[in-house]
Amino acid sequence: MTAVQTAAGVRAGRLDPVEVTRAALARISQRDQDLGAFVAVRADRAIAEAEVLTAHPRLGELALAGVPVAIKDNIPIAGEIMTIGSQATSRAPQLGNHTVVRRLRAAGAIIVGTTAVPELGMWATTDNQKTVTRNPWNTKRTPGGSSGGAAAAVASGQIDVAHGNDGLGSIRIPAADCGLFGFKPGRGVVPSEMGGNGWFGMSENGPLATTVADAALLLSVMADAPDLALAGLSSDPGPLGIVVAENFPLAVGKTDKHWAQAQGSCSSLLAGLGHRVPHANLPYPANPAPLLTRWMAGAAADADDLAAAGGDLDKLQRRSKVHTSLGRTVTRFDLVDDKQVEKIERKVLAYLDRNKADLILTPALAASPPSAKRWSARGWAANMWVNVNYAPFCGLFNVLGWPAMSVPFGVHPVSRTPLAVQIAGRPGSEAVLLPLAAQIEAARPWQRVAPGY
Template sequence: MTLLTAVESAAAVRSGTLTAVDATRAALARIEAGAPLGAFQVVRAERALAEAAAVDARADLSALSLAGVPIAIKDNIPVAGEPMRDGSAATSAAPQSADHELVARLRAAGAIVVGITRVPELCVFGTTDSVYGLTRNPWNPERAPGGSSGGSAAAVASGQVPFAHGNDGMGSVRIPAANCGLVGIKPGKGLVPQDIGVDAWLGMSENGPLATTVADAALLLSVMAGRPGLASPVEPSKPLRIAIAAGEPSPLVSLDPEWRRGLAETADALRGAGHLVTEVTFPYDPNPLPLLARWFAGTATDAEMLDPARLERRVRVHARLGRIARRAGLLKDAPVDRLRARVHGFFADYDLLLTPTLAQPGPVAGGWHERGWWANMISNIRYAPYPSTWNLLGWPAASIPAGWHATAKVPLAVQIIAEPKPDGAAEALILSLASQLERLRPWPRIAPGFAE
């Protein structure tokens, strides 16, 4: 069966030229063929086929925006009847009693949940391996797909599903999107229901889509947000003021020349399209404590009711630092408010900001869950320092492909950021520019070897 985009698949099911059952069977066959990548924690073969048959029988089939489209859900939000392990041996194997609100919205729109994707333990770090197994990057299986939505990204980049759910607390949608050549969106605060872990890492974590095309990502985001207008992005109708920031956010970071090139070539394409493009120095916060304290404390809260003896060593250390951060009063809002005001002032002169999504290619796949906390921290900080500022502020940001790293044999990507606006207008602006870049600088949808 031809590998359809989500938009194409839904249209075919609505028109009657494809059934939801056939679309689901095709996805399940691809999941079986792609098993060596380790993308899935649970494959719901029988249940998915039964649910697809129910979608085919729905009286409102012709009106369903996601009619019969197979989708994967990240293993840290509930899917009724399935366990939610969150990458940890310390969590319960009992089936969840009800769907997360997002899963309910996806099902109501006609999507078929074919499986649940792997994550690192408690979704803390930017690689995807745990006691349950190792997930690999379809573009280069010797490298990690990123994390924590690495299973979802690997599933989409290998064509096992046309799009997938992810969530993003420190870059966990955008990091694997960048590694795997996908479109990944972290919406701004309040657009999409959260309910991730205990407190969504003090509100920093957002649910969002991973897809191979801007149109598919927009469609999925529109259902997640309950805003149908987001499903049809339109290229900018007038020149935009776009800031290009290639500077490193931290002295610990060195931007790989190939990642710098990906941003520069994207900037050139935007200039050629008539946008007002300016190279800038972005005012990153030199004090990492407000961000790190929330990352640590969110982990501590999620681990609070779990048996520490069954947690990985790196996660135990992270949680312990979170408890210290709470006792030390490092979670105050004032430093974040000051940073938000400074960045708001910066955006007075620009409509959008573009940065590299990553500073370095994703690390080599294998065994990160068995390594110490410090090794994981240094790896994460050095290779993925750009996304987390926008979690701290609650601003929308997306990653889109931007070329090819010939040495590491993985895709490049740029990050697009907008200041929040009411009713999803900022996300619509990001999708608008992403659509134009997809036309100006098209990317391969699926990793080589998985397209047929």
């Protein structure tokens, strides 16, 4: 069942939350050994929480009643260890819950475990010294990052929905890699509270799910905005202007033809659904400094937080040491400049106005996911090369703080992993994007979980 169906069944008394939780834990036990999606499974605690939920006086009113949910291993859960994918972090249990965790629990969700991330959430592949997390569609490939464990858990049907967060595509990249619907809300819609400085406002919490309605439900609870759940149930966004940006974001490189074809097929579908779809090159910033400086200096701030919490920075991976060292240089010379972002935003807003458009359509990725291997043992340059070249489309909307989503759209014939498109909109357009995604889902349904699951 979907999360929407599970919650409805528990609210109505047709489903027992304890049995729902036991079933999810059984799937995790059966399926995760070869995938490495979970860092920790809260089996006994999750069952105990489900047992308490059965006696909740307002069980029939809880939006996520009895729904098993996983939390990405970079926000705190009281009593649990938060590793953030690193040997350098303290192993002391967390003392409090993140606001997102509190909201999910208050809505009746059952936290079944924490999911894998690359070190400090910095990279678009997910592995560490002990575990390489794998893509359920093709286990020779990565599920992406940094919400790679969350995506692998949902795409393999271990759970229906998972928490993720996105600083440079960390929800949308793994969603695209694993055939899921992933949504990064705009700045401030969901409490960030990510530690450090939240990569200077680029990082947002959001959902990964197999259906738009499930993602919208989870997002509505995270945001404390019930109307977003209703938006995900609607498949009639009304006629929209959606400008199709086919140009490549970087000075060098190109989009794999199958990813470009997915964008083209989606634009044709949208035109057939009554939307206006002009084509025009998106004014990506010629200077990547606004993105790179925030990525580096934000990671350095995260490392400083880690040290302040009792971590050992000597244990950071060598790629991360280089990245955070560069970030400290950025900070020392005060190279993070908000005026650069304001200039980029003015250009993108003018682009939308010029094309009389509400939204922007791009490929979600430039290429299929890289190999699943120990990228954590490779150097900084190798990691930067693979990250930037296969996932260059997402970062602009983190810098701007605009909402953006990854929508499944086919399967790559060579990698046998999903294809996807990215659709982004102006600030406040979450309630426009969700019905549009539901309309695409209804017109061109995608396979909810990977073959064999």
